[in-house]
Amino acid sequence: MNRELQIRFYNCQLNELDSLKEYLEKKAAQGWMLEKRKGSICYFRKCKPKKVKFSVEIFDKASEFMVDYNATNEEYIEYCKAAGWNFVSAEGKVQIFYTEDKSAIPIETDPQQKFETVHKSIFKQYIKNWFIGIILGLLYLIKLSDGIVEIFSSYMSFSIILLGISMVILNTFQVIIYYRWFHKIKEKIKNGEEFYYYKNLGSLVSKIMVACIGTAWFVGVLVVSYLSGDKVLMFILLIFVSVPIFLFGSSILSVLTQKNGIMKEMKQTIYYKVIIIITFAVTGGIIIFFIAVEFFGLGNKNIKNTKYIDTDGTISWEAKHNDSLIFTLEDMGIKLQGEYNKNAEKGDSFIISKENYYEEPLGEDTEKDYLAYTIYRVKNKWLYDKVVKEVTKDNEFDFNKLEMIHIQGYKVYHTEDAMHYHSYLLLMDNLVLDLQTNLKLNEKQLQIVINKLD
Amino acid sequence: MAREKFQTLTEQMFYILIALLDECCGVDIMEKVERITNGRVSVGPGTLYSLLNSFEKEGMIEETMVNGRKRSYKITVSGRELLESEFQRLKLLIADYQEINNRK
Numbered sequence: 001m002n003r004e005l006q007i008r009f010y011n012c013q014l015n016e017l018d019s020l021k022e023y024l025e026k027k028a029a030q031g032w033m034l035e036k037r038k039g040s041i042c043y044f045r046k047c048k049p050k051k052v053k054f055s056v057e058i059f060d061k062a063s064e065f066m067v068d069y070n071a072t073n074e075e076y077i078e079y080c081k082a083a084g085w086n087f088v089s090a091e092g093k094v095q096i097f098y099t100e101d102k103s104a105i106p107i108e109t110d111p112q113q114k115f116e117t118v119h120k121s122i123f124k125q126y127i128k129n130w131f132i133g134i135i136l137g138l139l140y141l142i143k144l145s146d147g148i149v150e151i152f153s154s155y156m157s158f159s160i161i162l163l164g165i166s167m168v169i170l171n172t173f174q175v176i177i178y179y180r181w182f183h184k185i186k187e188k189i190k191n192g193e194e195f196y197y198y199k200n201l202g203s204l205v206s207k208i209m210v211a212c213i214g215t216a217w218f219v220g221v222l223v224v225s226y227l228s229g230d231k232v233l234m235f236i237l238l239i240f241v242s243v244p245i246f247l248f249g250s251s252i253l254s255v256l257t258q259k260n261g262i263m264k265e266m267k268q269t270i271y272y273k274v275i276i277i278i279t280f281a282v283t284g285g286i287i288i289f290f291i292a293v294e295f296f297g298l299g300n301k302n303i304k305n306t307k308y309i310d311t312d313g314t315i316s317w318e319a320k321h322n323d324s325l326i327f328t329l330e331d332m333g334i335k336l337q338g339e340y341n342k343n344a345e346k347g348d349s350f351i352i353s354k355e356n357y358y359e360e361p362l363g364e365d366t367e368k369d370y371l372a373y374t375i376y377r378v379k380n381k382w383l384y385d386k387v388v389k390e391v392t393k394d395n396e397f398d399f400n401k402l403e404m405i406h407i408q409g410y411k412v413y414h415t416e417d418a419m420h421y422h423s424y425l426l427l428m429d430n431l432v433l434d435l436q437t438n439l440k441l442n443e444k445q446l447q448i449v450i451n452k453l454d
Numbered sequence: 455m456a457r458e459k460f461q462t463l464t465e466q467m468f469y470i471l472i473a474l475l476d477e478c479c480g481v482d483i484m485e486k487v488e489r490i491t492n493g494r495v496s497v498g499p500g501t502l503y504s505l506l507n508s509f510e511k512e513g514m515i516e517e518t519m520v521n522g523r524k525r526s527y528k529i530t531v532s533g534r535e536l537l538e539s540e541f542q543r544l545k546l547l548i549a550d551y552q553e554i555n556n557r558k
Contacts, residue, residue, distance in 0.1 A: 057500050059500075060504070075503070075525070076503050079484075079499035079503050080499045082481040082484065082499065083498065083499040085499065105484070105496045105498050105499075106498050107498045107499055107501075108498050108501050109497055109498035109501045110498075110501045110505075112464075113501055113505070114501075
């Protein structure tokens, strides 16, 4: 049984279907007849080279999830069949027919109506894209309500927001490009000029933009996950790499199948096996490379202690040594009694570096001294003011009621609550310290803190 | 919007309505239009399918019979009125042309 099959990737928008039609006619003339089309993947079966006419049409009644011959498109297909058009494949609204009858009436004979159908379908697509954009926008607003510090202190949340903004910009760009095309064609119809739904430059540019944004985001997250040591995220991303590798491998193999005599007799099952092996080999190779890099100690060496990585990219580690903390109770001359839990947490973002540190007694002994502080390092003046505002709001500080002292030229605010817990807010150049402790720190101790931070 | 679409009928719309003055199966309309116009006007199956849907939605035609996948339609009173108003409009065009042409 001859099972020679060729797989080709051919992507086009709903207003570029004539280019697909020409492509299919060219393939048939070369001896490859379209068998089915799934998404942008076309499956061709070897045949005798023949001159056939293809028609790629939009069937507006079909939903995007409908495939092949079904209850919705059967009547439409019957009409086409009666006019001499043979049904080949349907996916979503796109229906593909062919005929060997050169005199067959075209499926669409009213350019105005066809244009309206194309426009309606694309318009629906844009509405859907805008809806996704709005959802992302809402997510962005929800994230904003968490506070600006939360957004800018993690690469992951910041990159998701950037991705959302990029998508909105891209959608806007696509709509502008589309409407330029729409008005051009509308004018042509009005003037009775002939036109075709060929590939247009605008859609090519928007595809390149999508590819660039997607690749930049993917590579960015991959690099950050590697630098921050988040192996789980890194491996998940690498698994995703296998998808484009699979598609690329498939295209390469399919070109070889067509051009190279050695591959000509390749059976479909072997074909897929080869693609899967290539995919696993490449993906596996990359994963092994990263494992090897890690094994030989070329990875991040900065963190010596037991480390945990949160889903938002925050690294935290249980400090085995005091050097993981910027300053400790002992630095301020406080003697520790019993065992203490020491913890340090550092965000991965360079925009706002948020670091959390604490030293607290193990167990529930509330009498023992403790220290907990957050350091925000931020260079941008606007963001610095936002950080101060948010920290003030979170701690319910009222600057009018706070005690303020100047130490080494820096402002230190202090307050004490009814439980005798003390809060300190230290404002240095590009740095904000939010400190909580049960101790009332004296000026000398505060100087130690400033010296450690300076 | 659809009513607006039928303010002025295209040739294809006009002949589909004429074809449906007698009950006719959807797929047979293409052939009937070709016959009426001696092959001058052709209606593509996609165009026909869409127009039949629009006409039915606007009450210009009605489904009379369903036999398997075949559906038959017939023009309604509203459809006849539309066809008549189009006929009157075309007559006016011809009259205007004749009047001006005769003056020359």
